[in-house]
Amino acid sequence: MPMPLFLKNLLLALLLLAGVLLGLLVAGSALALWAFGEAMCGNEVMAEYPSPGNQHRVVVFQRDCGATTGFSTQASLLDADEALGNEGGNLFVSDTNHGAAPAVSVVWMGERALVLRHHAAARVFKSVPKRDGVRISYEADAGFSGPGEAPERRP
Secondary structure, eight states, rough: OOOHHHHHHHHHHHHHHHHHHHHHHHHHHHHHHHHHHHHHHHEEEEEEEEOSSSSEEOOOEEEEOOOOSOOOOEEEEEEEEOOOSSSSSSSEEEEEETTTOOOOEEEEEEETEEEEETTTTSSSEEEEEETTTTEEEEEEEETOGGGGGGOOOOO
16 A cells, blocks of 8 residues: 555654754764864974064974874964964974974064074975965074074174
8 A cells, every 4th residue: 555645744844853953963973073082182382483583583483282192283374463362373282293393483584574483394284385474484493403503683
C-alpha cells in the first residue's frame, strides 16, 4: 500500500529540519573551537623598536597557545600608538626550532625600511616583505644569539 502524500511531506519536512539542525550544530561547534583556541593564546612582549620618526614601531613578542603547541617568536608592525592585540604577528612568525634559535632583533634603516635579523636555525613560517608602506628585509645569521648583537641603527 502506498504511503499517503501528507506522510511523505511530513517525513520530508522532518528530514530537512534534521539536516538544518545538524548543519547548525557543526557550524556552531567549529565557531566555538576557533574562539576557544584564540582565547587560549597569549602574547608576551619581548622588545619594541620605534621607527626613527616615531610613526611606527615593531613589537617582537612570544606567542603561546597552550600546552599542545610550542612558543613562537613573532613580530608585528604597528602604528606608534596602536596596541598589540591577541593575534599572531603581521610581519614575522617563527618558532625556535626546539631552542636552537632564541631571538630576533630589528634595525630601522629609515622611516620606511627595516631589517629583521634572526638566527639561521629558526623555522620561519611568515616573513612579509612590505606592510603599510614599510619595506622589510630579513637576515638569517647562524651566529646571531640575541637583540644585544643587533647592529647600530643606520640612516
